[in-house]
Amino acid sequence: MSVESKKTHEAGGSKLKLFLVSLAFVYFAKAFCGAYLKSSITQIERRFDIPSSLIGVIDGSFEMGNLLVIAFVSYFGAKLHRPRLIGIGCLIMATGSFLIATPHFFQGPYKYETSMSHGSQANSTGNIQPCQSNHSVDDGEETYDAATQKDCERAAGSSMWIYVFLGNMLRGIGETPIMPLGVSYLDDFSREENTPFYLACIHTVGILGPMVGFMLGSFLAKIYVDVGFVDLESITITHKDSRWVGAWWLGFIVTGTVILLSSIPFFFLPKSLPKQGKEKSGSKGTELTTVTEQENFLPEETHDHEEEKTVTIREMVKDFIPSLRRLFKNSIFSMMILTYLVSVNGFIGMITFKPKFMEQIYGQSASKAIFLIGIMNLPAVALGIITGGFVLKRFKLGIVGAARVSITASLGSFCLLSIQVFLHCDNAEVAGLTVSYQGAPHVSYNPQTLLTQCNTDCSCSLKPWDPVCGYNGVTYASPCLAGCQTSSGAGRAMVFHNCTCIGEAMTPAMTNMSAELGQCQRSSNCDYKFKIYMTLSVIGSFISACGGTPGYIVLLRSIQPDLKSLALGMQTLIVRTLGGIPPPIYFGALIDRTCLKWGTKQCGGRGACRLYDANAFRVTFLGLITGLYFLANMLWGGLYYKIVKRQKKLALRNQAKENGLDGNGVSNGHASISIAKNKEDTNKESTI
Numbered sequence: 001m002s003v004e005s006k007k008t009h010e011a012g013g014s015k016l017k018l019f020l021v022s023l024a025f026v027y028f029a030k031a032f033c034g035a036y037l038k039s040s041i042t043q044i045e046r047r048f049d050i051p052s053s054l055i056g057v058i059d060g061s062f063e064m065g066n067l068l069v070i071a072f073v074s075y076f077g078a079k080l081h082r083p084r085l086i087g088i089g090c091l092i093m094a095t096g097s098f099l100i101a102t103p104h105f106f107q108g109p110y111k112y113e114t115s116m117s118h119g120s121q122a123n124s125t126g127n128i129q130p131c132q133s134n135h136s137v138d139d140g141e142e143t144y145d146a147a148t149q150k151d152c153e154r155a156a157g158s159s160m161w162i163y164v165f166l167g168n169m170l171r172g173i174g175e176t177p178i179m180p181l182g183v184s185y186l187d188d189f190s191r192e193e194n195t196p197f198y199l200a201c202i203h204t205v206g207i208l209g210p211m212v213g214f215m216l217g218s219f220l221a222k223i224y225v226d227v228g229f230v231d232l233e234s235i236t237i238t239h240k241d242s243r244w245v246g247a248w249w250l251g252f253i254v255t256g257t258v259i260l261l262s263s264i265p266f267f268f269l270p271k272s273l274p275k276q277g278k279e280k281s282g283s284k285g286t287e288l289t290t291v292t293e294q295e296n297f298l299p300e301e302t303h304d305h306e307e308e309k310t311v312t313i314r315e316m317v318k319d320f321i322p323s324l325r326r327l328f329k330n331s332i333f334s335m336m337i338l339t340y341l342v343s344v345n346g347f348i349g350m351i352t353f354k355p356k357f358m359e360q361i362y363g364q365s366a367s368k369a370i371f372l373i374g375i376m377n378l379p380a381v382a383l384g385i386i387t388g389g390f391v392l393k394r395f396k397l398g399i400v401g402a403a404r405v406s407i408t409a410s411l412g413s414f415c416l417l418s419i420q421v422f423l424h425c426d427n428a429e430v431a432g433l434t435v436s437y438q439g440a441p442h443v444s445y446n447p448q449t450l451l452t453q454c455n456t457d458c459s460c461s462l463k464p465w466d467p468v469c470g471y472n473g474v475t476y477a478s479p480c481l482a483g484c485q486t487s488s489g490a491g492r493a494m495v496f497h498n499c500t501c502i503g504e505a506m507t508p509a510m511t512n513m514s515a516e517l518g519q520c521q522r523s524s525n526c527d528y529k530f531k532i533y534m535t536l537s538v539i540g541s542f543i544s545a546c547g548g549t550p551g552y553i554v555l556l557r558s559i560q561p562d563l564k565s566l567a568l569g570m571q572t573l574i575v576r577t578l579g580g581i582p583p584p585i586y587f588g589a590l591i592d593r594t595c596l597k598w599g600t601k602q603c604g605g606r607g608a609c610r611l612y613d614a615n616a617f618r619v620t621f622l623g624l625i626t627g628l629y630f631l632a633n634m635l636w637g638g639l640y641y642k643i644v645k646r647q648k649k650l651a652l653r654n655q656a657k658e659n660g661l662d663g664n665g666v667s668n669g670h671a672s673i674s675i676a677k678n679k680e681d682t683n684k685e686s687t688i
Contacts, residue, residue, distance in 0.1 A: 015269060015270060015273055016186075016189055016190060016273055018265060018269065019083065019185065019186065019269055019273075020186065020198060020201070020202070021265075022262070022265040022266060022269070023086075023178075023182045023186065023202055024201065024202045024205035024206065025205070025262050025265075026086065026090060026178055026182070026262045026263075026266075027178070027202050027203065027205060027206030027209065028205050028206055028208055028209040028212075028262075029090070029093075029209065029255075029258045029259045029261075029262040030093065030175050030178060030206075030209065030259065031206045031207065031208075031209025031210050031213065032209035032210070032212055032213045032255055032258060032259075033093070033097055033171065033209075033213065033252075033255035033256070033258075033259060034062070034171075034209075034210070034213070035209060035210035035211075035212075035213030035214050035217075035374075035378075036213035036214075036216055036217050036251045036252070036255050037059070037062075037100075037168065037252075038059075038213075038214075038217075038351060038352060038355075039213060039214045039216075039217025039218065039221075039355065039370045039373075039374075040217055040220075040221075040246075040248040040251060041055055041059065041352060041353075041355070041356075042221075042355055042356055042359070042366045043221060043225075043245050043246045043248035043366070044058070044161070044164060044248055045608050046242075046243065046244070046245045046608050047110060047225060047245045047248065048160065048161040048164075049599065049601045049602070049607035049608050050161060050607075050608060051588070051592050051606070051608065051609065052353070052356075052587075052588035052589070052591050052592050052609065053585060053588040053589040053592055054161070054588075055584070055588055056352070056583075056584030056585035056586070056587060056588035056589070057165070057584075057585055058161060058164055058165050058168060059168070059352055059584040060580060060581035060582070060583075060584050060585060061165045061166075061168040061169040061172065062168045062169065062171055062172040062175075062580070063172060063576040063577060063580030063581045064169055064172060064581060065096075065168070065169040065170060065171065065172025065173040065174075065175075065176075066172045066173070066175065066176055066572065066573065066576045066577070066580075067172075067573065067576070067577045067581075068172075068173060069173055069176050070176050070180075070569055070572055070573040070576075071569060071570065071573050073085070073176045073177050073180070073181070073569065075320055075323070075565070075566050075569065077177055077180070077181050077565070080271075081271045082177070082181040082182075082184070082185045082271070083185070083266040083267075083269035083270070083271070084266060084267060084269075085177045085181060086177045086178055086181055086182055086263075086266045087263045087264070087265075087266030087267045088174075088177075088263075089173075089174040089175060089176060089177040089178060089263075090174060090178075090259055090260070090262055090263030090266070091174070091260070091263050092170055092171075092173055092174030093170070093171050093174030093175055093259045094174075094256045094257070094259040094260040094263070095170055095174070095256075096166075096167045096168065096169070096170030096171035096172075096173075096174060096256075097167065097171065097252045097253075097255050097256030097259060098167075098252065098253065098256045099163060099166060099167030099170060100163065100164050100167035100168060100171075100249075100252045101167075101249040101250075101252035101253050101256070102163050102167075103160035103161070103163045103164065103249070104225075104248075104249035105249075106160065107160055109226050109229060109230055110225045110226055110245055111602055112237060112243040112244075112245070113243055113464055113465055113466070113599050113600055113602075113607070114236070114243075114464060114466045115130065115461065115464040115466040115478040115479065115480055128486075128487040128494075129485060129486055129487070130458075130478070130479035130480045130482075130484045130485075130487065130496060131455075131457070131458040131460075131479075131480055131483060131484060131485050167252075176572075179568065179572055180565050180568040180569040180572060181565065183199070183568060184564045184565040184568060186198055186199075186202075187556065187564065188272075188564075189272070189273040195553075195556070196389050196392045196393055196549060196553050197389055197393050199389065199549060199552060199553075200385055200386050200388065200389025200390070200549050201386075201389075203385045203548065203549065204382050204385055204386045207378060207381055207382035207385060208382065210374070210378045210381075211374050211375075211378040211379065211382070212374075213251075213255070213374070214370050214371070214373050214374025214375075214378065215371065215374045215375070216251050216254065217251060217370045217374070218367050218368070218370040218371035218374060219367075220246050220247045220248065220250055220251050221239060221246035221248075221365075221366050221367040221370060222239045222246060222367045223246055223247040223250075224244075224245075224246070224247065225245040225246060225247055225248065225249075227247055233491055234491065235491070235492070236491055236492050236494065236517055237492075237517075237518070238492065238518065239365055239366070239367050240365040240518065240519075241467075241518060241519070242359075242465070242519075242610045242611070243465065243599070243610070244366075246366075246367070323563060323566055324566070324570070326560070326563065327559070327560075327563050327566060327567055327570065330558065330559060330560075331642060332554075332558045332639070332642055332643060332646065333555070333558050333559055333567060335635065335638065335639045335642060336551075336554065336555050336558065336571075336639060337570075337571055337574055337575065338635060339632055339635040339636055339639055340551075340571065340575050340579070341574065341575055341578055341579045342579075342628055342631050342632040342635060343410070343628070343629065343632035344575050344576075344579030344580065344583075345578075345579050345582070345583045345628050346583075346624075346625045346628035346629050346632065348579060348580055348583040348584065349583040349584065349586075349587035349621075349624065349625060349628075350621075350625050352583070352584045352587065352588075353584075353587055353588070353591060353621065354369075354373065355369040355370050355373065356369075356591070357617070357618075357621055358372070358530075360611075360612045360614055360617050361424060361425060361614050361617065361618050362425055362522070362526060362529070362530040362533065363425065363428065363521070363522035363526055364530070372534060376534060376537075376538050377537060377538055377541045378541075380538045380539070380541040380542040380545070381541050381542070381544075381545040382545075383542055383545070384409075384541065384542040384543065384544065384545025384546045384548070385545045385546075385548050385549055387542075387545075387546050388405065388409070388545065388546045388547060388548055388549040388550050389549040391405060391546070391550075392405070392549065392550055392553060397550070399553070399554055399557045399558070399643060399647070400643055400644060400647050401550075402550035402551070402553045402554050402557075403550070403551075403554050403639070403640050403643050404640070405546065405547055405550040406547035406550045406551040406554065406636065407547070407633070407636045407637070407640055408547070409543050409544055409545075409546040409547030409550075410544070410547055410629075410632065410633050410636055411633055412540075412543040412544075413540045413541075413543045413544035413629070414626075414629045414630065414633055416536050416537075416539060416540035416543070417540055417622070417625065417626055417629060418626055419536055420533060420536055420537065420540075420622060421618070421619075421622045421623065421626060423529055423532060423533050423536075424529070424614065424615065424618050425522060425523075425525075425526035425529055425530070425614065426441075426523075426526075426614070427441075427443065427613065427614045427615065428475060428519065428520070428522065428611070428614070429473065429474045429475060429520065430467070430474070430475045430476070430477065430519075430596075430597070430611060431450075431474050431475065431476050431477070431481070431482075431501065432444065432449045432450035432451070432452065432477065432481070433449070433450070433477070433596045433597055433611060434596070434611075434613070435474060437452045437454060437501055437504060438504065439472075439474065443596070443613055443615075444596070445596060445613075447462045447597075448462070450462050450477055450481055451481075452501070453504075454483045454500045454501040454503075454504045455480065455481050455482070455483045455500070455501055458480050458481075458483060460478065460480035460481050461478075461480070462477075463600045464477070464478050464600065465477060465478070465597055465599050465600075465610040465611075466478040466479065467517075467518060467519045468482055468484070468496060468499075468515040468516060468517055468518070469515060469516050469517075469518055469519060469520040470482060470499060470501075470502040470513075470514075470515045470520075471502060471512045471513065471514050471515065472502050473520050474502070474520065475519045475520045476499075476501065476502075476515065477597065479496045479499070479515065481501070482496065482499040482500075482501045482502060482515050483499050483500030483501040483502070484496035484497065484498065484499040484515060485497065485498035485499070485500075486498055492517060494516075494517055495514055495515070495516055496514060496515045496516075497513070497514050498513055498514075499513045499514065499515050500513070502514070502515060554643070555567075555568075555571065587621070587624065590620050590621075590624065591612070591617060591620060591621065592609065593616075593620070594612045594613045594616040594617045594620055595609035595611070595612055595613075596611045596612060596613050597609070597610045597611040598610065
């Protein structure tokens with residue numbers, strides 16, 4: 001090799017390393033922003049007073065953006081300047097992040113739902129009389145004239161969620177080139193045996209993004225949404241309250257800036273690089289795969305490859321449909337797409353509403369739920385991904401071995417998930433909704449059950465959610481519904497006295513009939529069950545992630561080299577379209593059906609849910625996820641059978657070639673030797 005050629009390869013190697021580092025940082029940045037959005041779902045839902053089903057639509061807008069451009073970016077982008085396209089995508093993502101934050105600057109101050117005026121809450125010195133100060137029961141249908149309604153909607157910013165929807169869609173469009181073009185670029189110019197390790201490194205760095213995103217979400221969830229613009233002493237709710245909204249908008253400014261910085265290196269990388277290790281050996285053999293698997297685990301299909309070939313846009317368009325047809329004739333690829341589709345449905349639904357699940361079932365605050373996911377689940381996922389890549393490289397597993405690792409991990413995580421269905425706490429005790437006013441268990445979806453003999457004389461409104469915790473340990477939907485006659489103190493220290501409903505529930509009767517602002521805490525027994533749930537959740541996350549990299553290798557090794565970018569793009573298109581858009585919507589709609597107490601918008605109408613039936617929520621949420629994962633495991637079994645069957649077929653064909661015969665002219669003697677050889681190889685791999 002000439003000195004000039006050697007220098008070219010060294011430069012190419014350094015640029016490949018730069019690309020690897022840059023791609024890892026982009027994976028971190030996009031995951032950082034995506035995870036922060038997931039962690040802010042609850043805050044956005046409360047800020048715009050929208051139901052979970054609509055939040056699902058907003059969450060799915062990211063995949064909608066992908067849907068618009070992914071097929072064309074994957075196919076045409078592979079023939080254009082891939083690093084530059086990735087850089088442009090990052091700029092679009094950053095723009096989307098900044099757009100999501102804009103509604104905060106156009107909305108008025110956040111006014112949380114309460115049974116009393118904000119002013120009276122702040123300035124109270126003991127003159128509030130909840131039982132006498134409420135509207136009548138029939139005040140539900142408030143009417144506004146046209147001008148008042150318009151001013152009210154402008155102050156509440158009722159339609160501002162559309163900016164969040166559009167910003168998230170822009171994020172989806174910008175993220176499109178990163179995965180298919182980045183992975184194919186890396187795989188094209190690196191050694192085959194290095195690809196699994198590189199992918200594991202990228203995904204491991206990428207998983208730090210969700211960790212940081214959830215940590216940021218947890219931190220900002222404790223900071224009031226209008227921090228710096230309102231007197232925090234006047235706020236009577238805490239971050240544990242279901243009406244609290246954190247500074248969700250601030251995180252999108254941070255994530256947008258990080259994504260903007262990640263785009264810079266890609267504008268300085270070349271269109272192509274010399275193949276890593278090509279100067280050392282002309283052989284295409286690797287340590288990672290067997291001879292059969294080096295042929296990308298496909299039936300014989302010859303394609304001439306030229307190092308440089310100039311093609312026109314017209315030629316690329318003409319070849320697009322035949323390439324798609326050739327891709328989907330690959331049964332293993334098609335079945336893997338279906339398997340991914342089902343499992344991603346379960347995963348997306350789970351990760352979107354898991355913080356809410358932890359809030360409603362185990363009584364955790366939104367901030368704590370987000371924090372625990374970021375500090376426990378996500379590191380387990382990172383460790384699982386790198387472990388999966390290490391196992392592949394250490395034991396030099398081929399496609400069959402990789403498939404075994406994936407299906408084992410999938411079955412293990414499914415078993416742990418199934419156990420979680422049977423772990424639960426009792427419903428939060430809320431008078432009239434989950435317990436009767438006398439303290440007996442009683443779940444009711446009818447708001448009229450909030451009224452009883454002890455508060456009928458108060459003429460309470462059934463709409464507000466302004467919970468108070470009685471001395472008896474029962475939560476009441478408002479001070480009025482608790483029958484409270486007087487109050488003392490101001491702000492968060494306000495205490496209500498002479499609450500007739502609290503006295504009714506006490507056995508034996510006690511003289512202390514006071515209540516404090518906020519919901520009552522769950523029992524200590526619930527904390528113990530929550531620790532068991534988190535342990536199972538973390539172990540399940542690790543086991544599931546161990547199958548991620550092996551599953552990806554099965555996909556990569558099952559497609560033609562010239563179809564690699566298109567295959568990855570189509571996988572992303574299909575899985576994100578059918579696996580990313582519908583789950584948050586139908587999960588959200590089903591979760592909404594378990595709501596016991598809906599909030600009320602500032603201008604009237606139904607807002608966000610304040611309290612769920614915990615048992616119905618648990619069965620709906622975990623039952624749906626478990627069902628989807630069960631189906632995914634069934635599909636993995638069928639996929640593994642097809643992979644082993646094709647492995648044997650190709651082993652026989654290669655043995656026939658070595659003996660100088662074609663596939664149809666093998667003699668009985670040679671066929672027997674071939675079959676015996678194949679069985680021996682299969683047994684060796686089974687041992688591994």
